[in-house]
Amino acid sequence: MDVRVQAAPFDFGAEAAAFAAGRADVGAVVTFTGIVRDDSGDLRAMHIEHYPGMTERAITAIAEEAAGRWALGDVLVIHRFGAMAPGEMIMMVATAAPHRADAFAAAEFLMDYLKSRAPFWKKEVTSRGAAWVAATEADEAALGRW
């Protein structure tokens, strides 16, 4: 299990390739990548604040919960904080499992919990100023399925 919280960009292709390489013990690798999305065409930057003492511990607890629920070969979580431009990658998760259903379920579980239970807060900067991204009821409701 590998959990990283960092300001620096990460190399998604290299991370995904290294995670999936040489695994004859698993048949399925799922990755999820979150990207700074610009719906309005007016987004200048996204700033992500986090809780330095708590973040890594909270993510590790979520990943351990996933490892306990599904038969996984490995889990990777990388999550950035700080300033990012539209199109930049915010975070990724990767799961490896003998069977695809486990790899998919664990990746979706990780994403649902990272969205609402890991201490990150997003702020969007547009031409009209800066605004905190509000949590959605859909994101909170997504936890109910696990």
Add this chain to the structure above:
Amino acid sequence: MDVRVQAAPFDFGAEAAAFAAGRADVGAVVTFTGIVRDDSGDLRAMHIEHYPGMTERAITAIAEEAAGRWALGDVLVIHRFGAMAPGEMIMMVATAAPHRADAFAAAEFLMDYLKSRAPFWKKEVTSRGAAWVAATEADEAALGRW
């Protein structure tokens, strides 16, 4: 939409990175990679046979069905045929969408249909000889959820 059926290995990291790069229009990219799994420790090779005239068309139809059901920015499917060693990558799908639920659902749909409705047949070679991999009831049942 990009569908490729080929004997040659593909570079998962490079494909995943290129697929996800520079997309400010989508917030979510999901990839799935299928790997030759050696449960017994005795697998020497996997051979995948396919139906050359039909394969690409069948996969394209499945990808178009996914694009019609979910709000997707893009879809990639690469599937190999021929001989592969344990740990080698058999295939990958990638989906890009504004929202993660759509990217995950489309990737799972693609996998369920590729498993049971694209014309590929797997044969495993061990020290005891070669045997065709049987389709499972679970794989057929997985189609029922869509």
Add this chain to the structure above:
Amino acid sequence: MTLDLVYFAWVRERIGAAGERVETQAPTVAALVEELRAREERYAAAFADLSALRCAVDQELADFDAPLDGAREVAFFPPMTGG
């Protein structure tokens, strides 16, 4: 009519050929299977259990009661195992 038949996986192995061209008046895939079964033991073995087989007409998955009118290529194979 003239039909190209193609076989995959263990269907190909039991019949001992990847494909062949046949002349037939069979109205459906199922009727074609009956004709083939009657030809030789290896066909009877390959087509013994239709529930273990799948077919495609002109490279589209089809049911065994699909009509052959206008068809050019019929494929027989076991359930697929891709992904």
Add this chain to the structure above:
Amino acid sequence: MTLDLVYFAWVRERIGAAGERVETQAPTVAALVEELRAREERYAAAFADLSALRCAVDQELADFDAPLDGAREVAFFPPMTGG
């Protein structure tokens, strides 16, 4: 007891500080919030609606009725928006 308070996102902005050290006898997080609300208008504004807030005690998510006995750090922040 002495507690380190830390604030994130718009809670930090409304209070105008990333954190502070306080002396309190509050038995629960909710009681601590009552004390803070009474201090100054900016605290009253930050803690106006508890349903819009989340808290952590010693870097673990907690409910507002969580006891503070033995706690060293309490954090206040809006619902998280990671991923």
